[in-house]
Amino acid sequence: PKDVGILALEVYFPAQYVDQTDLEKYNKVEAGKYTVGLGQTQMGFCSVQEDINSLCLTVVQRLMERTQIPWDAVGRLEVGTETIIDKSKSVKTVLMELFQDSGNTDVEGIDTINACYGGTASLFNAANWMESSSWDGRYALVVCGDIAVYASGSARPTGGAGAVAMLVGPEAPLALEQGLRGTHMENVYDFYKPDLASEYPVVDGKLSIQCYFRALDRCYSFYRQKIHNQWKQAGIERPFTMDDFQFMIFHSPFCKLVQKSLGRLMFNDFLSASSDTRTSRYKGLEAFSGLNLEDTYTNRDVDAAFQKASLDMFNKKTKASLYLSAHNGNMYTSSLYGCLASLLSQHSAQDLAGSRIGAFSYGSGMAASLFSLRASKDASSGSPLEKLVSSVSDLPNRLASRKRASAEEFTEIMDQREHFHRKVNFSPPGDTNSLFPGTWYLEQVDEMYRRKYSRR
Numbered sequence: 001p002k003d004v005g006i007l008a009l010e011v012y013f014p015a016q017y018v019d020q021t022d023l024e025k026y027n028k029v030e031a032g033k034y035t036v037g038l039g040q041t042q043m044g045f046c047s048v049q050e051d052i053n054s055l056c057l058t059v060v061q062r063l064m065e066r067t068q069i070p071w072d073a074v075g076r077l078e079v080g081t082e083t084i085i086d087k088s089k090s091v092k093t094v095l096m097e098l099f100q101d102s103g104n105t106d107v108e109g110i111d112t113i114n115a116c117y118g119g120t121a122s123l124f125n126a127a128n129w130m131e132s133s134s135w136d137g138r139y140a141l142v143v144c145g146d147i148a149v150y151a152s153g154s155a156r157p158t159g160g161a162g163a164v165a166m167l168v169g170p171e172a173p174l175a176l177e178q179g180l181r182g183t184h185m186e187n188v189y190d191f192y193k194p195d196l197a198s199e200y201p202v203v204d205g206k207l208s209i210q211c212y213f214r215a216l217d218r219c220y221s222f223y224r225q226k227i228h229n230q231w232k233q234a235g236i237e238r239p240f241t242m243d244d245f246q247f248m249i250f251h252s253p254f255c256k257l258v259q260k261s262l263g264r265l266m267f268n269d270f271l272s273a274s275s276d277t278r279t280s281r282y283k284g285l286e287a288f289s290g291l292n293l294e295d296t297y298t299n300r301d302v303d304a305a306f307q308k309a310s311l312d313m314f315n316k317k318t319k320a321s322l323y324l325s326a327h328n329g330n331m332y333t334s335s336l337y338g339c340l341a342s343l344l345s346q347h348s349a350q351d352l353a354g355s356r357i358g359a360f361s362y363g364s365g366m367a368a369s370l371f372s373l374r375a376s377k378d379a380s381s382g383s384p385l386e387k388l389v390s391s392v393s394d395l396p397n398r399l400a401s402r403k404r405a406s407a408e409e410f411t412e413i414m415d416q417r418e419h420f421h422r423k424v425n426f427s428p429p430g431d432t433n434s435l436f437p438g439t440w441y442l443e444q445v446d447e448m449y450r451r452k453y454s455r456r
């Protein structure tokens, strides 16, 4: 199959949010710490009525209803998540409920877990399947979703919740570029969830940021090596730089980190440029010439200088991708794909046509990849790219239609989630009318931990 990639995409986020200015006041921190310091505006959150299964049920059903793809046209479904409510039973098996009426049980794939990376692993698996002898000619669905919650403290404002489902197939308007994946994996304890009695991670926030930067540097370097090899075979001899990405999206734990990361990629280009290029293209930055990447993860001067130097690039290539992230927070495995949806919702098909979109996926622990998508050239009305773009154009309006909860209400619901986590024999409290129409929700957990869902 040619041009395997993303044919259609659906985003789901909860119908309620807390405003970051309210959280700043409630947590008695300086005004601007979350909104300016982290770059976050609002944070979506789920009540006890929603869990990872219901989030994924909702997003898959919405995608299938919109695309009108028959259920038996799907031959693979994978889930990437780090929201674990069962150590054995996958979310994928719960999603098979949706296939029941169609009689289609011949669906490969299960869940993939490693922090925020599972969605990318699932996407790679789906594409690999399609390009392999195992492919049976049908579509693949890639589902990623998470409920990102932290114990009260400095990490809490970097939570969020949501899910993304992607229809993967050949001749896609967003094709995965073959052979262009730079990956870095390493054993670190920056963010992990060893306490199965709690929904919250153990997190070393500062270390996680250093790990994110290191993974970014390494992945970018591997990605460039691979594209240089491809270019060499095609007779092209020049260095790959950020100019070769028309757009760049990132896993977004909070928007400020993404802005710094784009600056960091410019710093990578700067360090590998010839001295002539450094003086001509990077005026005023020459003082940073002698530095090594590994010594600068916490260098505030590098950080500030390259963030400033890359501001124009940020506005052109990345800012639009952060719309959902700023208004909904970190969706963990679905964060990167929410950024992709945002990018599509803020640009016309014409803007995107023919572009190369760089994508950096990071999962703590750690697993990370930088890869790229190529938008098709045809942006005419009714083309697959135009349809994909218009399918997410309602994102800002949908976000605006959520209910604003107070910081007190948010905290109360976090306490409720703690209370019901791992409980049996209960029906979640709350009014199902507060959910968006069409949302699946948890109706009951019985005495044997079996979960029952309904749809609003």
Ligand code: ACO
Binding pocket: 030, 031, 032, 033, 034, 036, 037, 038, 116, 154, 155, 156, 157, 158, 191, 203, 204, 205, 206, 208, 209, 212, 252, 253, 254, 257, 330, 364
């Ligand atoms: N106005 C403007 N900016 C402010 C203000 C203010 N009043 N007060 C603080 N700031 C800035 C700080 O200067 C800092 O920015 P800088 O680093 O650019 O200088 C920023 O706000 C954050 O403040 P800090 O005090 O450095 O950090 P804090 O202790 O609040 O913790 C952290 C932030 C580490 C991100 C925390 O929220 C966390 O642990 N989050 C979870 C981990 C995470 O998301 N890691 C990312 C990769 S892994 C993953 O995806 C889960």
